[in-house]
Amino acid sequence: MSAAMLLVQKYGGTSVGTIERITRVAERCLAAQRAGHDVAVVVSAMSGETNRLLKLVGQIQDDPNDREVDVIVSTGEQVSVGLVALAIRKLGGKARSFLGHQVKILTDSAFARARIVSIDADPVRAAFRDGAIAVIAGFQGVDEGGNITTLGRGGSDTTGVAIAAALGADACEIYTDVDGVYTTDPNLVPTARKIDRISYEEMLELASLGAKVLQIRSVELAMKFNVPIHVRSSFSEVEGTWVVPEEPQMEHVVVSGVTVARDEAKITVSDIPDTAGVAARLFAPLADGGVVVDMIIQNASTDGTTDLTFTVPSGDRKRAVEILVRDCGELVGTRGERIVTDDDICKVSVVGVGMRSHAGVATRMFQLLAAESINIQLISTSEIKISVVVGKKYAELALRTLHDGFNLDRPPAERTAL
Amino acid sequence: MSAAMLLVQKYGGTSVGTIERITRVAERCLAAQRAGHDVAVVVSAMSGETNRLLKLVGQIQDDPNDREVDVIVSTGEQVSVGLVALAIRKLGGKARSFLGHQVKILTDSAFARARIVSIDADPVRAAFRDGAIAVIAGFQGVDEGGNITTLGRGGSDTTGVAIAAALGADACEIYTDVDGVYTTDPNLVPTARKIDRISYEEMLELASLGAKVLQIRSVELAMKFNVPIHVRSSFSEVEGTWVVPEEPQMEHVVVSGVTVARDEAKITVSDIPDTAGVAARLFAPLADGGVVVDMIIQNASTDGTTDLTFTVPSGDRKRAVEILVRDCGELVGTRGERIVTDDDICKVSVVGVGMRSHAGVATRMFQLLAAESINIQLISTSEIKISVVVGKKYAELALRTLHDGFNLDRPPAERTAL
Numbered sequence: 001m002s003a004a005m006l007l008v009q010k011y012g013g014t015s016v017g018t019i020e021r022i023t024r025v026a027e028r029c030l031a032a033q034r035a036g037h038d039v040a041v042v043v044s045a046m047s048g049e050t051n052r053l054l055k056l057v058g059q060i061q062d063d064p065n066d067r068e069v070d071v072i073v074s075t076g077e078q079v080s081v082g083l084v085a086l087a088i089r090k091l092g093g094k095a096r097s098f099l100g101h102q103v104k105i106l107t108d109s110a111f112a113r114a115r116i117v118s119i120d121a122d123p124v125r126a127a128f129r130d131g132a133i134a135v136i137a138g139f140q141g142v143d144e145g146g147n148i149t150t151l152g153r154g155g156s157d158t159t160g161v162a163i164a165a166a167l168g169a170d171a172c173e174i175y176t177d178v179d180g181v182y183t184t185d186p187n188l189v190p191t192a193r194k195i196d197r198i199s200y201e202e203m204l205e206l207a208s209l210g211a212k213v214l215q216i217r218s219v220e221l222a223m224k225f226n227v228p229i230h231v232r233s234s235f236s237e238v239e240g241t242w243v244v245p246e247e248p249q250m251e252h253v254v255v256s257g258v259t260v261a262r263d264e265a266k267i268t269v270s271d272i273p274d275t276a277g278v279a280a281r282l283f284a285p286l287a288d289g290g291v292v293v294d295m296i297i298q299n300a301s302t303d304g305t306t307d308l309t310f311t312v313p314s315g316d317r318k319r320a321v322e323i324l325v326r327d328c329g330e331l332v333g334t335r336g337e338r339i340v341t342d343d344d345i346c347k348v349s350v351v352g353v354g355m356r357s358h359a360g361v362a363t364r365m366f367q368l369l370a371a372e373s374i375n376i377q378l379i380s381t382s383e384i385k386i387s388v389v390v391g392k393k394y395a396e397l398a399l400r401t402l403h404d405g406f407n408l409d410r411p412p413a414e415r416t417a418l
Numbered sequence: 419m420s421a422a423m424l425l426v427q428k429y430g431g432t433s434v435g436t437i438e439r440i441t442r443v444a445e446r447c448l449a450a451q452r453a454g455h456d457v458a459v460v461v462s463a464m465s466g467e468t469n470r471l472l473k474l475v476g477q478i479q480d481d482p483n484d485r486e487v488d489v490i491v492s493t494g495e496q497v498s499v500g501l502v503a504l505a506i507r508k509l510g511g512k513a514r515s516f517l518g519h520q521v522k523i524l525t526d527s528a529f530a531r532a533r534i535v536s537i538d539a540d541p542v543r544a545a546f547r548d549g550a551i552a553v554i555a556g557f558q559g560v561d562e563g564g565n566i567t568t569l570g571r572g573g574s575d576t577t578g579v580a581i582a583a584a585l586g587a588d589a590c591e592i593y594t595d596v597d598g599v600y601t602t603d604p605n606l607v608p609t610a611r612k613i614d615r616i617s618y619e620e621m622l623e624l625a626s627l628g629a630k631v632l633q634i635r636s637v638e639l640a641m642k643f644n645v646p647i648h649v650r651s652s653f654s655e656v657e658g659t660w661v662v663p664e665e666p667q668m669e670h671v672v673v674s675g676v677t678v679a680r681d682e683a684k685i686t687v688s689d690i691p692d693t694a695g696v697a698a699r700l701f702a703p704l705a706d707g708g709v710v711v712d713m714i715i716q717n718a719s720t721d722g723t724t725d726l727t728f729t730v731p732s733g734d735r736k737r738a739v740e741i742l743v744r745d746c747g748e749l750v751g752t753r754g755e756r757i758v759t760d761d762d763i764c765k766v767s768v769v770g771v772g773m774r775s776h777a778g779v780a781t782r783m784f785q786l787l788a789a790e791s792i793n794i795q796l797i798s799t800s801e802i803k804i805s806v807v808v809g810k811k812y813a814e815l816a817l818r819t820l821h822d823g824f825n826l827d828r829p830p831a832e833r834t835a836l
Contacts (some may be wrong), residue, residue: 060501060505065647067514068503068504071515074496079493080488082489083490089486096485
């Protein structure tokens with residue numbers, strides 16, 4: 001890391017939660033600049049600030065998908081960039097803050113969940129030429145009409161990666177309150193180990209399966225533009241986890257991580273005709289209603305009727321049932337008599353690019369769970385992950401069992417045996 | 419007020435201090451719109467918010483005149499416009515918020531005290547055509563380089579009047595927590611009366627002499643563009659005070675108001691040569707140091723030397739003396755031996771356009787004060803005001819004596835006798 005590089009550093013809300021922490025962020029940016037690098041820093045709102053603003057909004061209306069709500073919540077990051085720029089100057093450095101409309105982070109007009117269309121990196125490059133650190137507001141953008149937009153929760157990660165892509169940065173460092181991505185949640189499994197290098201694909205699966213370290217869209221974007229991400233702690237100097245394009249030796253590690261998600265609910269519709277078009281008939285109105293269906297399992301038919309089970313976010317369970325009763329009464333019963341729901345579940349998954357070339361991962365997973373008498377309710381697989389739904393009370397036990405059963409408590413080199 | 423008009427309404431921090439109050443603001447805007455008017459509303463930050471932000475800044479640096487500080491403090495108004503727009507919609511109306519860069523309130527680049535150069539009112543007119551109420555952030559603008567600027571404390575009044583001027587509005591209503599401009603401070607003088615109509619010139623004198631209802635620059639701007647200002651309470655429906663071009667009958671009222679300012683200090687330099695250029699020699703370094711000198715009085719010379727007395731804001735007194743000792747040691751003494759300072763003073767003034775055509779106002783003022791044995795230390799006059807400096811302990815007594823002595827406790831029609 002001695003050659004001059006172009007670095008993007010992204011700091012989350014806890015990293016800028018107080019003036020003292022902001023000063024530490026400023027020190028870190030300056031240290032990187034003094035090491036000869038060009039530095040752009042992307043910051044979130046001070047921790048608690050976005051919630052404070054949404055609470056004000058909540059006193060007027062419930063819907064957060066709104067032009068005016070974006071005007072309000074984007075102020076959190078605006079305050080942060082100003083403070084970080086002041087702190088850098090206070091330490092003798094040069095800094096300049098940029099809001100979404102000043103770096104022209106052009107987005108579509110989907111308020112509260114806008115997607116980035118393009119970025120004009122010229123003002124940032126001008127700041128670099130001027131010897132300044134560019135301090136850029138995360139989470140926010142501007143649409144064609146000049147309206148302020150926001151990218152949705154965790155959107156600052158996406159801003160960081162997008163800025164890194166636009167600048168052709170050597171790396172996007174994501175500073176957070178943990179020191180990297182772990183093989184599983186260390187709060188639940190004490191033997192969890194920090195992962196040194198992981199592929200975008202694996203990180204995507206881990207992120208979407210419940211690991212909260214990185215926002216999914218930021219990983220997608222990094223993969224698309226080949227931006228190396230370095231997830232690390234803002235409270236220490238140790239190397240964290242590099243999220244990078246897949247490397248040949250990664251395949252030697254069969255399972256990279258184990259995750260659990262507890263915020264899903266299971267819905268089963270029984271005794272529906274086993275004919276073409278039934279699934280589409282059920283899922284179309286759910287999709288129209290904005291309910292995201294995750295796992296879908298259909299039992300083998302025996303008597304011309306079948307059962308269909310699927311999972312949805314717990315918060316959408318009630319609405320999903322209402323939609324089905326309203327739009328598919330002929331299938332689910334006019335009072336939903338053929339629907340059974342269950343919130344008492346969790347989804348446990350193992351992830352690893354090595355699965356592609358290693359048979360037997362699923363079998364081993366089922367054996368490990370069976371040895372602990374954990375009953376599997378649903379199974380779903382993809383190329384690089386296997387997910388099972390089990391009773392919620394087994395969450396920690398299943399996680400520990402799979403984690404250590406796949407040798408994730410040992411260093412990668414000792415793990416390849418399986 | 420029944421014909422369709424174009425109205426600008428400006429609400430201060432206390433008027434938008436809570437969601438309940440914001441809802442009341444929204445109701446008021448809607449009532450005006452439903453009466454057939456086009457309505458643009460300019461809002462300040464929620465009360466306390468600007469101070470909260472400046473306190474964050476203060477933990478890093480003292481200087482508020484800074485690009486980054488403007489980035490930070492301008493968020494207060496940004497939150498307010500979003501909330502007011504949401505509240506109007508919640509009540510069934512149409513609204514759209516505008517930030518300084520979205521209505522293009524172009525200013526110079528004097529951060530923290532920027533002056534408005536121009537406004538692009540087209541986006542506001544487009545909102546009107548769309549049937550919407552335009553909710554505009556006060557206090558903020560944008561410079562040629564796209565940097566966010568702010569107009570200084572009370573700048574939202576200026577934004578209100580500037581928007582009214584740009585739109586050619588019929589009136590700019592300034593909503594505040596008092597119901598108008600009073601003949602003097604009602605907290606100090608119980609017989610104070612609300613003024614129905616007052617000229618820009620008188621309002622300027624009252625504002626600069628300590629009446630805190632309107633920001634001076636907003637009155638200057640209103641005078642320049644002939645914008646009628648209506649100062650009124652956001653908590654009642656009663657008519658407040660109209661600030662308008664001078665009208666013939668205004669001259670019948672000799673004295674319109676009486677004010678007191680307690681934040682000045684007196685500096686006397688004794689035994690200086692009574693020769694040309696001495697005053698300039700003393701005041702040039704003060705001006706260079708940013709110290710605003712208010713009253714200046716030079717005693718008649720008797721023996722070739724003279725005394726010079728002037729007042730400065732109390733907060734600048736110490737610095738003023740330091741500057742004089744440093745730069746004018748040959749006049750004030752190298753340790754400032756010839757300087758005497760006094761913080762224990764106040765400035766009491768009477769204001770009225772009628773003075774121009776009525777002799778004897780000064781005499782009457784001195785008689786009234788003498789009758790109460792209040793010693794006058796300094797006197798300064800302009801075309802429409804007379805100010806005297808007296809001991810600070812006489813502030814209330816002098817104010818009451820002059821207020822009732824000039825019959826300001828009676829309705830204007832009974833006052834003309836004097």
